[in-house]
Amino acid sequence: MIQHMMNNSDAASGAAIIVQDLTVVRGGAPVLDRLSLAVPRGRIIGLLGPSGSGKTTLMRAIVGVQVVKSGTIEVLGLPAGSRALRTRMGYVTQQASVYDDLSVRQNLAYFRRIIGAPASDIDRVIERTELGPVAGRLVGSLSGGQRSRVSLAAALLGAPEVLVLDEPTVGLDPVLRVELWALFRSLADDGATLLISSHVMDEAKRCDRLLLLRDGALLADDTVQGVLQVTATDDVEQAFLRLIERDEPDLRPTRETKRRTER
Amino acid sequence: MNLTRTFATAGRVLGQIRHDHRTVALLLVVPSLLIGLVAWIFVDTDYFTDIGPAMIALFPFIVMFLVTSISTLRERRSGTLERLLSMPMGKGDFILGYALAFGLLAVFQTAIAVSFAVWVCGLEIEGSLWLLFAVAVADALLGTALGLLASAFARSEFQVVQFMPLIVFPQILLGGIFIPRDQLPEGLEAISEWLPLSFAIDALQAVAADSESAEWITAKLLVIVAWIVGSIVLGSITLRRRTP
Numbered sequence: 001m002i003q004h005m006m007n008n009s010d011a012a013s014g015a016a017i018i019v020q021d022l023t024v025v026r027g028g029a030p031v032l033d034r035l036s037l038a039v040p041r042g043r044i045i046g047l048l049g050p051s052g053s054g055k056t057t058l059m060r061a062i063v064g065v066q067v068v069k070s071g072t073i074e075v076l077g078l079p080a081g082s083r084a085l086r087t088r089m090g091y092v093t094q095q096a097s098v099y100d101d102l103s104v105r106q107n108l109a110y111f112r113r114i115i116g117a118p119a120s121d122i123d124r125v126i127e128r129t130e131l132g133p134v135a136g137r138l139v140g141s142l143s144g145g146q147r148s149r150v151s152l153a154a155a156l157l158g159a160p161e162v163l164v165l166d167e168p169t170v171g172l173d174p175v176l177r178v179e180l181w182a183l184f185r186s187l188a189d190d191g192a193t194l195l196i197s198s199h200v201m202d203e204a205k206r207c208d209r210l211l212l213l214r215d216g217a218l219l220a221d222d223t224v225q226g227v228l229q230v231t232a233t234d235d236v237e238q239a240f241l242r243l244i245e246r247d248e249p250d251l252r253p254t255r256e257t258k259r260r261t262e263r
Numbered sequence: 264m265n266l267t268r269t270f271a272t273a274g275r276v277l278g279q280i281r282h283d284h285r286t287v288a289l290l291l292v293v294p295s296l297l298i299g300l301v302a303w304i305f306v307d308t309d310y311f312t313d314i315g316p317a318m319i320a321l322f323p324f325i326v327m328f329l330v331t332s333i334s335t336l337r338e339r340r341s342g343t344l345e346r347l348l349s350m351p352m353g354k355g356d357f358i359l360g361y362a363l364a365f366g367l368l369a370v371f372q373t374a375i376a377v378s379f380a381v382w383v384c385g386l387e388i389e390g391s392l393w394l395l396f397a398v399a400v401a402d403a404l405l406g407t408a409l410g411l412l413a414s415a416f417a418r419s420e421f422q423v424v425q426f427m428p429l430i431v432f433p434q435i436l437l438g439g440i441f442i443p444r445d446q447l448p449e450g451l452e453a454i455s456e457w458l459p460l461s462f463a464i465d466a467l468q469a470v471a472a473d474s475e476s477a478e479w480i481t482a483k484l485l486v487i488v489a490w491i492v493g494s495i496v497l498g499s500i501t502l503r504r505r506t507p
Contacts, residue, residue, distance in 0.1 A: 097342030113271035
């Protein structure tokens with residue numbers, strides 16, 4: 001038993017996010033019902049599911065801005081929403097949450113001061129999100145795709161260890177989408193953990209692991225390969241349908257997070 | 264509390280407004296225009312001497328209330344507030360940053376309104392102009408602080424706009440502009456004694472007529488300041504990091 005508990009604390013170091021028995025109620029109806037999952041560090045985890053499946057609510061709960069009915073969430077070993085986490089996490093909402101009546105650079109300069117990141121960070125994130133040519137323009141005059149990149153750039157300030165990105169590629173042209181996924185990959189290579197939601201099943205294949213969410217419950221927690229294998233298909237959309245049909249989720253947490261969630 | 268974040272927020276709010284020239288112009292000029300209109304209405308009578316000081320209390324108060332409550336509501340609706348509160352942003356830093364930014368605007372707005380009332384509309388001020396200015400600025404700040412507080416309870420633009428008649432109008436009706444407060448029915452007079460705008464109107468009228476001592480006026484001023492501080496504190500307490 002003691003051995004087991006020690007394993008648990010070891011396991012915790014492998015998981016960036018641990019959700020246990022999370023229940024969230026919105027407008028009188030449960031959006032998430034006793035949800036448990038773990039997200040390993042340094043990976044890209046795709047959170048996929050149709051609109052209304054609870055993706056945004058789960059992300060908000062992990063970031064610590066959602067009122068939670070019951071259950072626990074740990075991020076980097078700390079309770080979600082802890083003060084100490086606020087500089088270590090980056091959060092990008094679905095809607096670009098930046099100021100339209102400020103320039104790109106003014107937006108980033110403001111958020112940088114709030115986070116307390118070095119001044120050089122502004123140029124770094126502008127470069128990484130390729131916003132250089134429009135850095136001096138008012139955000140309100142930019143295209144939707146550019147605005148969402150400004151929102152992403154703000155989340156990259158201070159080089160957070162965990163990034164929670166709610167549909168960051170929605171509405172982007174294919175070239176830009178490929179570039180963004182390359183950026184996400186390079187961030188993960190640098191050690192960041194990325195939880196990225198999408199309702200575009202195509203994007204799943206770019207992730208290391210998948211969380212398939214439907215009606216507030218997990219259909220799958222597995223690698224992309226694993227999900228495709230279990231459902232005997234090479235298409236994530238198809239896999240999603242087959243998982244619904246067979247009425248049994250494909251839950252195969254990684255070795256480093258498994259013991260923790262099964263406790 | 265963190266001064267860097269408070270000042271960064273104040274600077275950012277002012278930066279946003281600076282990009283919107285029309286808003287700046289409206290903010291600075293509208294109260295003066297309204298005071299001018301009132302002066303014109305009463306140009307053939309002596310009434311302006313009596314109600315002019317109250318107008319200096321009224322128009323900046325209303326304008327600052329509306330502008331502040333709507334701009335913080337906008338922040339709530341655009342998701343930027345949620346982003347800030349997921350960052351190491353103190354709730355007090357946020358509210359105080361707004362109060363500072365709009366407070367600075369209120370100083371300019373009031374300076375223009377007081378100058379316009381005195382030198383263009385010919386409002387006679389028997390007492391100290393500085394004291395008049397101080398009370399007027401505190402009054403505009405009160406509008407800002409109450410606007411910050413109101414927006415904490417509003418979930419939509421519709422609600423915020425209705426908070427104005429709810430919070431502002433009774434203070435105007437009971438402030439002694441329509442009939443002197445001591446002629447109000449007993450119950451209403453008691454209520455009016457507690458309303459912050461009453462203190463501002465009393466103080467401004469006293470300065471204009473030079474009818475009370477500087478200490479009496481300072482006491483009124485301190486009550487207004489207490490309302491400002493109270494609203495800001497309450498506004499930051501009611502701000503929630505977690506929302507349903």
